[in-house]
Amino acid sequence: xxxxxxxxxxxxxxxxxxxxxxxxxxxSTNNDPVPYVSIVNERTGHWxxxxxxxxxxxxxxxxxxxxxxxxxxxxKDQYFVYNGRFLSIKLSKDPIYFPxxxxxxxxxxxxxxxxxxxxxxxxxxxxxxxxxRSYGGNAGIALVSVDGGRTADxxxxxxxxxxxxxxxxxxxxxxxxxxxxxxxxxxxxxxxSQGSGTTDGVIHLNPWSHPTGIRIQSxxxxxxxxxxHYSIENHxxxxxxxxxxxxxxxxxxxxxxxxxxxxxxxxxxQNFMGIRHKFKSKSVWFSDVSYWNSIQNRGIxxxxxxxxxxxxxxxxxxxxxxxLVRVFPKGxxxxxxxxxxxxxxxxxxxxxxxxxxxxxxxxxxxxxVYSPNSHFTLQANSGVAQEKVKSTxxxxxxxxxxxxxxxxxxxxxxxxxxxxxxxxxxxxxxGSALNYSLKVNQKILSGFxxxxxxxxxxxxxxxxxxxxxPGGNPNLTPERSFFxxxxxxxxxxxxxxxxxxxxxxxxDLIVWTSSGVFWKPENVNESIRQxxxxxxxxKISDYLNIQSAMTFIxxxxxSTGNPLRYSPKWIGNFSTQYHKWNWMLNLSLHMTGxxxxxxxxxxxxxxxxxxxxxxxxxxxxxxxxxLNIRIHFTNLFNQExxxxxxxxxxxxxVRLNISYQTNKKESQ
Numbered sequence: 101x102x103x104x105x106x107x108x109x110x111x112x113x114x115x116x117x118x119x120x121x122x123x124x125x126x127x128s129t130n131n132d133p134v135p136y137v138s139i140v141n142e143r144t145g146h147w148x149x150x151x152x153x154x155x156x157x158x159x160x161x162x163x164x165x166x167x168x169x170x171x172x173x174x175x176k177d178q179y180f181v182y183n184g185r186f187l188s189i190k191l192s193k194d195p196i197y198f199p200x201x202x203x204x205x206x207x208x209x210x211x212x213x214x215x216x217x218x219x220x221x222x223x224x225x226x227x228x229x230x231x232x233r234s235y236g237g238n239a240g241i242a243l244v245s246v247d248g249g250r251t252a253d254x255x256x257x258x259x260x261x262x263x264x265x266x267x268x269x270x271x272x273x274x275x276x277x278x279x280x281x282x283x284x285x286x287x288x289x290x291x292x293s294q295g296s297g298t299t300d301g302v303i304h305l306n307p308w309s310h311p312t313g314i315r316i317q318s319x320x321x322x323x324x325x326x327x328x329h330y331s332i333e334n335h336x337x338x339x340x341x342x343x344x345x346x347x348x349x350x351x352x353x354x355x356x357x358x359x360x361x362x363x364x365x366x367x368x369x370q371n372f373m374g375i376r377h378k379f380k381s382k383s384v385w386f387s388d389v390s391y392w393n394s395i396q397n398r399g400i401x402x403x404x405x406x407x408x409x410x411x412x413x414x415x416x417x418x419x420x421x422x423x424l425v426r427v428f429p430k431g432x433x434x435x436x437x438x439x440x441x442x443x444x445x446x447x448x449x450x451x452x453x454x455x456x457x458x459x460x461x462x463x464x465x466x467x468x469v470y471s472p473n474s475h476f477t478l479q480a481n482s483g484v485a486q487e488k489v490k491s492t493x494x495x496x497x498x499x500x501x502x503x504x505x506x507x508x509x510x511x512x513x514x515x516x517x518x519x520x521x522x523x524x525x526x527x528x529x530x531g532s533a534l535n536y537s538l539k540v541n542q543k544i545l546s547g548f549x550x551x552x553x554x555x556x557x558x559x560x561x562x563x564x565x566x567x568x569x570p571g572g573n574p575n576l577t578p579e580r581s582f583f584x585x586x587x588x589x590x591x592x593x594x595x596x597x598x599x600x601x602x603x604x605x606x607x608d609l610i611v612w613t614s615s616g617v618f619w620k621p622e623n624v625n626e627s628i629r630q631x632x633x634x635x636x637x638x639k640i641s642d643y644l645n646i647q648s649a650m651t652f653i654x655x656x657x658x659s660t661g662n663p664l665r666y667s668p669k670w671i672g673n674f675s676t677q678y679h680k681w682n683w684m685l686n687l688s689l690h691m692t693g694x695x696x697x698x699x700x701x702x703x704x705x706x707x708x709x710x711x712x713x714x715x716x717x718x719x720x721x722x723x724x725x726x727l728n729i730r731i732h733f734t735n736l737f738n739q740e741x742x743x744x745x746x747x748x749x750x751x752x753x754v755r756l757n758i759s760y761q762t763n764k765k766e767s768q
Contacts, residue, residue, distance in 0.1 A: 126154045126170075134172070135469075136427050138383045142167040142179075145335050149378070149386060151306070152434075155283070158182065160311050160331065171383050174429030218317065218732035218755045220278055222714045225690035227286045227303065228635045228649035229671050232273070236747035238323065238348040239368040239398040242273040246286065246300040247631050248653035248667035249604070252559065253299040253581075255289075259307055259376075259390055261419045261438045264297055266487040267459040267494065269562040275394050275417040275442075277372045279315060279327040279344055282308025290553065291507040292523035292537050293467075293481055296560045299581040299604065307374070307392075310342065313726075313761035320754045323348035336380060343373040354748040355740035356404055363748075365399035365409045386425040393418045400448070403746035411448035417441075431470040438463050457491040459563070477509040489563040497567055500528040507537075517541035525558070530566070533558040533578045547592050551600075554584040561621075565610055571620040579623070581606040597636035604629045626658040629667070643680045649673040662699055669693035682720035689713050697745040707745060713737045730757045 126134040133154025140147040143166050146159035162168070166182045220242060224232045229247045234240045243251035256263045256271040258280075263271040283306045289298040310329040317325035327344030350366025376390040394417045402408035423436035441460040446453060463485035471477045481503070488498040507521035521537040537555035544550055561576040587600030609625035635649035651671045655664040672691035677684065690712045698705040713736035721728050732755040735741065741749040 124156055124158070126150050126156065136386060136425060136432055137170055137172045137175075138380065140169040140171070140335075141182075142169055146333060147335070147338070147380070149380065153285070153287075153304070155285075155306070157282075157308065173384055173427055218278070218714075218716070218757060219734060220273055220276070220281065221712070221749075222688065222732075222734065223278070223281055223284060224273070224303070225712060226673055226675055226688055227284060228673055229633060229651040230286065230303075230673075231668070231671060231692055231743065233666075233743045234274075234747070234749065235744055236354070236363070236401065236404075237350060237352065237366050237368070237750055238274065238346075239350055239366045239401070240274065240744075240747060243270055244273060244303065245666075246303075247602075247604075247633075247651055248629055248655055248664070248671070249300040250666075252297060254301055254303060255294055255296075255298045256303045256305065257294070258305045258419065259392070259421055260423065260436065261421050261440060262294075262461070262463075263419075263440065265442060265459055265562075266461055267442075267457060267489045267491065267563045269297060269559065269565075272415075275396060275415065276305065277327075277344065277346060277370060277394060279325065279342065279346075280305075280307045280372070280374060280392070282306050288553075289557065290519060290521065290537050290539055290555070291479060292505045292521040292535060292555075293479075293507075295501075295503055295523070295525050296533075296558060296578075299557045299559065299583075299606065307376070310340070311761045313759060315344075315757070315759040317755055317757040319756075321348070321352035321750065323352075323753075323755075325757075338378050340376045341374070344371075346370040346372075350399060350401070352750040352753065354404075355738075355751055356742075356748045358740070360751060361404075363401050363404065364407060365401045365411070367397075367399045369397045371395045384427045386427070387423065389422045391418075391420050400446070404748055405746065408448065408450060410450055411446070411453075413444065413446045415442065415444040430472060431468065433469075434467040436465050436467075438465075455492045457489070457493070459487070459489045459491075461485060461487050475511050479507045479509075481505040487563075489567075491563070493569055494563050494567045494572065495569060497563055502526045515543035521555075525560075527560055530561070530574065531577060533560075533580075547590055549589045549591070551587045551589070552585070555582075557581045557583075561610060565621045568621075570618045571612070571615075573621050576610060576621060577608055577623055579606060579608050579610060594639040595637070597634075597638075599634045600632075602631040602633070604631065624659065627664055628656050628658060629664070630654045635673075644676070644678050646674075646676045648675070660699075662704075663696055665696050665698070668695045684716075684718035686716045686718075687714070705745075707742060710741055710743075711737065711739050712741055712749075713739070726761045728759045728761075731755070732757065 126137050135150055135152045135154060137150040138147060139156055139159060141159040141162050144161045146161050148157045148159050150156040162182050164182060168180050168182050170178045221232050221234065224230055224244055231245050232242055233245060233251060234242045244254060244256065245251045246254045252269045258276060284303060286301050286303050288301050294302050312331050313329055315327045325346045327342060330341045332339050348368040350368060353360045353362055372394040374392040379387045396415050398413050400408060400411035400413055418441045420439040423434060425432055425434045439462050444457045446455045463483055465481060465483035467481050469477065469479045483503055485501050486498060490496045503523060503525045505521065505523035507519065510518040519539040523535045524532065526532045535556045535558060539551065539553035541549055541551045559579040565576055566572050566574050581604060583602060583604045585600055585602040587598055589598040605628040607626045608623040609627060610621050610623060611625045612619045612621045631651060631653055633651045637647040639645050653667060653669060655667040657664055670693040675688040677686050692710050694709055695707045696704045697707055715733040715736045716730055718730050734753040734755065735751060738752040743749065
């Protein structure tokens with residue numbers, strides 16, 4: 101085994117890797133994102149569009165020296181020479197609408213590119229305060245939590261589609277292939293554009309449109325990944341298609357109680373495909389249509405001390421998205437429709453279980469943004485949706501929901517920002533929720549800003565909470581949460597650092613308790629989390645970048661006085677990137693403190709602090725930048741890792757990733 105790893109490392113040192121996709125963000129002088137800016141490579145004709153958060157990808161095929169054209173109605177056209185990355189490039193203003201915009205990639209948001217990770221754990225654990233909780237290996241369901249909260253209190257958006265299951269209120273990220281993860285970011289729901297389940301924020305996953313080619317990954321645990329990408333575009337449209345297969349026999353060893361052991365029935369097989377079409381017309385009309393589908397077959401191994409060698413689960417995920425945007429000099433109007441459907445069959449012959457579940461969500465939304473000048477921005481969102489479930493355990497049900505949300509951003513003075521928002525949600529069958537948000541930023545000195553914010557959020561009961569047989573409670577009301585936060589931020593050209601204090605209290609939490617005959621959910625629990633967080637990024641030199649975050653959490657179940665289960669005392673993230681002579685090295689660490697798993701006497705059952713580590717090495721590309729190779733070391737320090745008690749994660753794994761891009765005729 102040691103010889104094979106040395107040989108693999110030697111091969112990488114003499115091969116090539118996939119160059120990372122460069123990206124940037126376009127913001128105004130008020131630090132607001134500027135959406136729907138057209139970025140065109142004048143040499144190739146390839147283009148991209150900044151999204152609603154101002155983020156954009158560098159057009160495919162761009163090389164050093166290419167001229168990039170930035171265009172948006174209401175602004176003067178601007179050109180820049182591409183040099184591999186953007187840092188604080190300022191565009192001249194249109195004197196009527198936008199005083200100044202900046203193109204940069206050193207924003208205070210933590211935006212994680214997928215090329216530095218070979219698994220979703222490595223990818224999502226780089227987000228500040230996040231913990232990806234997995235039921236062991238690729239076959240296990242993967243759920244994410246933030247700031248020591250529940251996995252049901254963070255919303256995950258993939259390609260503008262809400263992934264939340266209406267049946268259980270959770271998002272299983274194992275259904276999203278790693279090849280489709282192009283860029284991730286986390287933000288608060290300060291403008292209330294998202295609804296139920298956003299107490300701890302919103303994670304955005306944006307698929308990257310790869311150029312035509314293939315991507316292969318092989319690991320020393322015999323897991324494999326294969327994907328085929330096809331891309332075509334001209335000056336008005338672009339079409340991207342992807343398909344692939346991921347497999348894992350589940351034979352990897354795991355550390356448990358200090359020993360290296362084997363587990364059975366952890367096989368995982370995933371087939372997936374996606375197609376996406378974008379169209380633009382005169383940089384004022386934009387459309388985006390996409391369809392994504394994945395099929396998973398997996399063994400359910402059970403708890404490490406109570407293994408199950410026969411249970412399995414087959415599940416599917418289908419996502420459909422369509423949007424149309426009309427850009428105006430002072431804003432834009434966007435309409436979109438999304439559809440999410442999941443199907444699941446769980447079979448356990450030992451316990452005599454054969455259950456089937458399907459759930460779907462169909463929604464439509466209209467968004468309007470109006471900025472009469474640089475001091476006022478008004479945003480309005482309205483939408484309707486229908487949610488359905490058909491389950492052997494929860495029955496067949498459906499419900500409708502409607503929402504209306506407005507936000508107003510005011511900058512009356514050059515050093516003060518003010519954001520307020522209000523949202524109303526109505527769910528058929530059990531009630532409504534009204535939520536508010538308020539935030540004030542005060543610039544004290546050049547590069548230093550103080551912020552204060554407060555607001556509320558909610559989470560509606562799931563179909564399982566309402567209708568599970570036996571025990572469902574149709575009289576449940578939405579959970580309610582309230583927060584306040586104070587922060588200070590320093591930002592310069594090569595440094596951004598933020599420290600914040602946050603308090604989050606929740607009431608009417610839905611808890612399943614025993615009635616003596618069966619379990620039944622009730623609105624009974626209250627909790628509070630007090631959080632101190634720090635995060636920062638620094639560019640040491642042209643070769644070295646570092647970003648890190650640390651979150652300290654004090655949690656309490658107010659009904660018992662105990663700390664919350666699975667809420668660690670602290671969460672730490674660290675990553676560094678060294679890039680020189682076209683070689684690239686990425687090292688990332690994720691740390692969690694002690695977590696209570698079960699309340700007991702005389703002492704509670706706890707999980708010890710954990711450290712996960714990842715290293716990737718990239719070398720200069722060869723064959724005219726077409727052949728790329730990267731090596732990944734997962735669980736580099738070979739630690740015992742268990743994010744959900746009883747489900748240990750794999751020991752150290754070495755992965756080799758190879759991608760090949762075909763030659764492409766480029767427009768001159």
